[in-house]
Amino acid sequence: MSSDPAPRHQSRERALTLLYEADVKGETPTDVLAALPVAPDPYVTTLLEAVGGQLERIDELVGAAAIGWDLGRMAVVDRNVLRLATAELLTCDDVPTAVILNEAVDLASAFSTDDSGRFVNGVLATVAKRIRPATDA
DSSP: OOOOHHHHHHHHHHHHHHHHHHHHHTOOHHHHHHHOSSOOOHHHHHHHHHHHHTHHHHHHHHHHHSTTOOGGGSOHHHHHHHHHHHHHHHHOTTSOHHHHHHHHHHHHHHHSOTTHHHHHHHHHHHHHHHHOTTSOO
């Protein structure tokens, strides 16, 4: 029996809170990570470095998929869930696309508005098809 899913879910939650902090403070994810008094779980670090290292590309992918939505108009949580999941799609080949999408929808549903799960799912399905066209999203 693997104990991996719960810790990864917790890592995604922690990464989301740190991305939210970076976004609200106008800092980079890497800066927020560096300022932590205790280093987070390695997967949190992986996710934050992935977002920080490819933020421009991630925002372009999300912006192109979110028809009619400017990134700046999105709810802060939604925007950062989308960034987190897009970074994971780009850099974590060992994580199945469906798992990334399901986790993102769960995070958006838990921490944002009633409509956020559907919104995140729709945008990420489009992003996933562009990043991982050979897989079923």
